[in-house]
Amino acid sequence: MSDGSDTESDAPAAPGSFSSHLVPTQRKWDDIRAILRRVGHPTGATAASLRDYIDEAPGELERYEEEMEAVREVFQRLEVERRMIEKQAEACESAFAPVRVLPPEVLLRVFWFLSPVETSKWMKNTMRTREYDYDSEDEEEQRSFRKTTNLSDLTAASQACSLWRRLITDTSVLWSTIHAALPDDDKFASRKLAHCLLRSGTRPLDFTLVDPKSGENSLIHQFMDYAKRWRHVDITLNTSHPIYTSMGTRRSMFDDLHGRLPLLETLRISSALPLEDTSGFEIAPRLTRVVFTDGPPSKLPWAQIRYVEGTRRRSDSGRSRFFAARWNRPRVEIDLRGTLAFIASCAAHTHVVLPPIQRRLSRPAGAPSGQAPQRITSPLASICIPILRGYDTPDNTQALLGDVLDLLRLPDLHTLHIHSADYTRRSTCIPLPLKAFLGFLASQHITTLILRDVLITLDELHSFLPSMPTLEGLFLQDANRADEEEARQRKIRRRRNGQSPDSEADLAEEPSLDSTPIVDHVLICDDLxxxxxxxxxxxxxxxxxxxxxxxxxSDSALFEFLRARPEALGMKVKVCILHKGEYGEEKDDDARVKGVRARLEGVVREVDSVESEAGRLGVLNAGELGWCIRGMVSVSSFGS
Incomplete structure (x- = not known):
C-alpha cells in the first residue's frame, strides 16, 4: 500500500492544479489591513511573520508563472485540437452536402453569377473573417490569406475543390462576360483583366468597363488587342482620358479598330468629349445598337442600326474642361442643327433617343437671318426627345423644344416621346410649344404619343387630337409643381433681402415674382x-x-370613356397616383391609393355588367414614371 501511495505522490500534478499555501485567507487579509491602519512598524512575532511572508512570496510567484505557462501550452493544444475536430466535422458534413450531387450544368449556372474580375463585398468580408480566425505566426500562411482578398469571386470559387476548379477554368463562357467597375486603388486590376481575357479563350467578349485610369495606364488598352471578339461593349472612360491621340490629325484611339469588329452588336461609350470624328466603328457587320456621348460618330453602318442614343456629356468637371481647351474644343462648339444632323443618316427601322437638349446649344443655324433653317429629313419611325431644362425659364425651355420640332421633318414617324431629362429634380415641367407642335404633326401618322413632364392644357389637346386619327397609345399626366413654387418663393425672399439674382434668367423673372402662385397642374379630369x-x-x-x-x-366620366370604345378593340389602361403638393403634406398616401383602386374596380364592374362586349379594360401595374409617384393601382382585367 505504501508503494502505491508513493507512486501516486511522485506523479506530476496536472497543469492548473497548483495552489500556494501563501494564498491569504480572509482572516489574514483583515489582520494586515488592521496593521496598516495603525501608526508605527509592527514588532515581535508579527514583524517576524510578515518578513517571512515577504521572503517566501517571490519564489511562489515564480512558480505561478511556470504554472501559467504550462496552462497556456495546454490551452493552445486544446484550441488546435478543437479546431481540427471542428474542421473534420465540417468535412464530414460536406460529404453529405446537396451541392455534391448537383449536375455540372447547375453548378455552372451558379458560377455564372460570380464576377471573373470584381471581388464582392461579401467575399471580402468572408476572407477577412478567415484571416482573423486563422491567425498564424507563420508569415507564409498570413501572406496566403492576405492574397485571397485580392481574388475575384470566380477565382475564389475555383479554389474550393478540384471539381469546381476544373469546371470554372475549363468553361470559357464564364470568363467572357466581364463587368469591371474597379476602384482606382486596385493594384491588381490589370492582372485580373489579363487573367480573365486569357481564360475566355476564343469566345465573343461581352464587357462593361468603368475605367478608373487614363492615358497609358488605361485599362481599355488591354481590350483593344481582343477587338475581333467584341460583341456587347459598354465603356465609361475616365474624364481625363485623352480620346484624341493627335491634335493636328484629330485621330481617335478608336480609329485603330477600323475593320476589326466582325462580332460587335451593341456599343456604348461614355466620355468627356464626343466621338463624332472617329471612323473606328464604320465597318461592323452586326452592329445594331449604339450609345455615344452627345451623339454618334458620322461614320457608322447606318443601314443596319436599329437603336441610337446620345447621352449627356460629362463636361462639368475641371478635368474635362481642361482637355476640351487642350484640343481647342470649347464647351459650346456646335449648334442645335449640328447636334441633330445624324438623324438624316438613320434608317426607317431606327429608334432614336436624342442627347438631352439644353439651352447651352445655340439656336438653329445655317439659314439667313429671319428665315427658317433647313429642316432635317429622315424616314425613321420612332424618336425620343429629352429636354434638359435645368434652371432655365419656362419660356426658354418652351422655345427650345419648339426649335427642335421646327428642325425635324419625319414623315414616317409613328412613335413620339417627349420628356424632361432633369432626373435629379422632383418636378420640372416643359411647356408645350403649340405652334411648333402642330407644324410637326402636320405630315405625321403618329400611333403612339408620350408627353411625360410636358405641361399641356385641355385647349391644346383640343387643337391637335382631332388631327391624330391613327393614335393608338397615349401617355398624359398631371404635374406636381411644388419645386417651381418653392423656387419662386426663394427668389422673392432673396429680392426682399437685397440679394442679387443668381442668373440672367432670375433677373428676367424679377418683375413677375409677385404674380399668382404656381399651383399643381391638373389635366386628368372629366373633360379629358x-x-x-x-x-x-x-x-x-x-x-x-x-x-x-x-x-x-368622376367615375361616370371614366365609365363613358370606356363604353365609347369600339367593340372590336380591346382597351388597356395604366394608372399611377401622383403625390399632390410638397412632400410631407399628405399622410394618407396608402388610403388614397386604396380609394382610387376601389373607384376603378367599381367602374370595371359597372362596365362588365353591361351586355355589350365594348370597352375591354385592364388596369395594370404602372412602373415608376416619375419622382413623385406615391403608389400603384392594380385592378384585375376582364374580357380577353
Missing part, C-alpha cells in the same frame, strides 16, 4: 376623358399619371 371618347376612337393603350381627386374626376 370626354375629349378622348370623342376624338381617339382607335386608342388601345392609355397611361395616365394623376392626382385622381374626387373633385377633378
Amino acid at each position: 376623358f370626354r375629349l378622348l371618347a370623342a376624338t381617339c376612337l382607335r386608342l388601345r393603350t392609355l397611361l395616365v399619371l394623376g392626382f385622381f381627386d374626387a373633385q377633378d374626376m
Whole structure:
C-alpha cells in the first residue's frame, strides 16, 4: 500500500492544479489591513511573520508563472485540437452536402453569377473573417490569406475543390462576360483583366468597363488587342482620358479598330468629349445598337442600326474642361442643327433617343437671318426627345423644344416621346410649344404619343387630337409643381433681402415674382376623358399619371370613356397616383391609393355588367414614371 501511495505522490500534478499555501485567507487579509491602519512598524512575532511572508512570496510567484505557462501550452493544444475536430466535422458534413450531387450544368449556372474580375463585398468580408480566425505566426500562411482578398469571386470559387476548379477554368463562357467597375486603388486590376481575357479563350467578349485610369495606364488598352471578339461593349472612360491621340490629325484611339469588329452588336461609350470624328466603328457587320456621348460618330453602318442614343456629356468637371481647351474644343462648339444632323443618316427601322437638349446649344443655324433653317429629313419611325431644362425659364425651355420640332421633318414617324431629362429634380415641367407642335404633326401618322413632364392644357389637346386619327397609345399626366413654387418663393425672399439674382434668367423673372402662385397642374379630369371618347376612337393603350381627386374626376366620366370604345378593340389602361403638393403634406398616401383602386374596380364592374362586349379594360401595374409617384393601382382585367 505504501508503494502505491508513493507512486501516486511522485506523479506530476496536472497543469492548473497548483495552489500556494501563501494564498491569504480572509482572516489574514483583515489582520494586515488592521496593521496598516495603525501608526508605527509592527514588532515581535508579527514583524517576524510578515518578513517571512515577504521572503517566501517571490519564489511562489515564480512558480505561478511556470504554472501559467504550462496552462497556456495546454490551452493552445486544446484550441488546435478543437479546431481540427471542428474542421473534420465540417468535412464530414460536406460529404453529405446537396451541392455534391448537383449536375455540372447547375453548378455552372451558379458560377455564372460570380464576377471573373470584381471581388464582392461579401467575399471580402468572408476572407477577412478567415484571416482573423486563422491567425498564424507563420508569415507564409498570413501572406496566403492576405492574397485571397485580392481574388475575384470566380477565382475564389475555383479554389474550393478540384471539381469546381476544373469546371470554372475549363468553361470559357464564364470568363467572357466581364463587368469591371474597379476602384482606382486596385493594384491588381490589370492582372485580373489579363487573367480573365486569357481564360475566355476564343469566345465573343461581352464587357462593361468603368475605367478608373487614363492615358497609358488605361485599362481599355488591354481590350483593344481582343477587338475581333467584341460583341456587347459598354465603356465609361475616365474624364481625363485623352480620346484624341493627335491634335493636328484629330485621330481617335478608336480609329485603330477600323475593320476589326466582325462580332460587335451593341456599343456604348461614355466620355468627356464626343466621338463624332472617329471612323473606328464604320465597318461592323452586326452592329445594331449604339450609345455615344452627345451623339454618334458620322461614320457608322447606318443601314443596319436599329437603336441610337446620345447621352449627356460629362463636361462639368475641371478635368474635362481642361482637355476640351487642350484640343481647342470649347464647351459650346456646335449648334442645335449640328447636334441633330445624324438623324438624316438613320434608317426607317431606327429608334432614336436624342442627347438631352439644353439651352447651352445655340439656336438653329445655317439659314439667313429671319428665315427658317433647313429642316432635317429622315424616314425613321420612332424618336425620343429629352429636354434638359435645368434652371432655365419656362419660356426658354418652351422655345427650345419648339426649335427642335421646327428642325425635324419625319414623315414616317409613328412613335413620339417627349420628356424632361432633369432626373435629379422632383418636378420640372416643359411647356408645350403649340405652334411648333402642330407644324410637326402636320405630315405625321403618329400611333403612339408620350408627353411625360410636358405641361399641356385641355385647349391644346383640343387643337391637335382631332388631327391624330391613327393614335393608338397615349401617355398624359398631371404635374406636381411644388419645386417651381418653392423656387419662386426663394427668389422673392432673396429680392426682399437685397440679394442679387443668381442668373440672367432670375433677373428676367424679377418683375413677375409677385404674380399668382404656381399651383399643381391638373389635366386628368372629366373633360379629358370626354375629349378622348370623342376624338381617339382607335386608342388601345392609355397611361395616365394623376392626382385622381374626387373633385377633378368622376367615375361616370371614366365609365363613358370606356363604353365609347369600339367593340372590336380591346382597351388597356395604366394608372399611377401622383403625390399632390410638397412632400410631407399628405399622410394618407396608402388610403388614397386604396380609394382610387376601389373607384376603378367599381367602374370595371359597372362596365362588365353591361351586355355589350365594348370597352375591354385592364388596369395594370404602372412602373415608376416619375419622382413623385406615391403608389400603384392594380385592378384585375376582364374580357380577353
